[in-house]
Amino acid sequence: MQQHNSILGAAYLAGHGISRDYAEALNWLQKAADQQLSTAYYAIGYMQEKGKGIPKNYSAAAMMYKKAADQGFAAAQGALGYLYVEGKGVPKDFAQATQWFRKAADQGQADSQNSLGYAYFTGQGVNRDFRQAAEWFRKAAEQGHAFA
Secondary structure (H helix, E strand, O other): OOHHHHHHHHHHHHHHOOOOOOOHHHHHHHHHHHOOOOHHHHHHHHHHHHOOOOOOOOOHHHHHHHHHHHOOHHHHHHHHHHHHOOOOOOOOOOHHHHHHHHHHHHOHHHHHHHHHHHHHHHOOOOOOOHHHHHHHHHHHHHHOOOOO
C-alpha cells in the first residue's frame, strides 16, 4: 500500500496521467513517508528544495534526502551531496558531499559519477587524482551523461 501512495504522489507531482497538483502530491507522499518509504522521502525533499507547491526549505529538504539516502536511495544520496557542495540547508562541506556522491556513484548514478569525477579533478573533498577523475567521468559518459 505504501508503494502505491508514493506512486500516486509522484504522479500528482509530475502531472503524469493526471493533472499536476502539488497539494495532492504532498498528501500522498506524506502517507508513504509515514511508512518510511525512501522514494517518498526523496520526493518530499525535492518539493522542499525546489519550492514545488510549498515554500523552499533547504534544511527540511536535506533532512528528507538524508532519510532516503540512509536507506541507500542513490538519487537522494546525490541530491544530498549537491546540498553539501552548495551549502544549502547544511554547512558547505566538500568532503561530506564527496562521500554521498561516492555512495550514489557506486550504485551507477551518472550525475554522482560525474560529480565524483569533478571532485577528483579539482581536489574538492578528496585528494586531486586525475586518473580517478577520468575513471568516474568515463563511467558517467558511458551512461550518456552530457557533461562527462
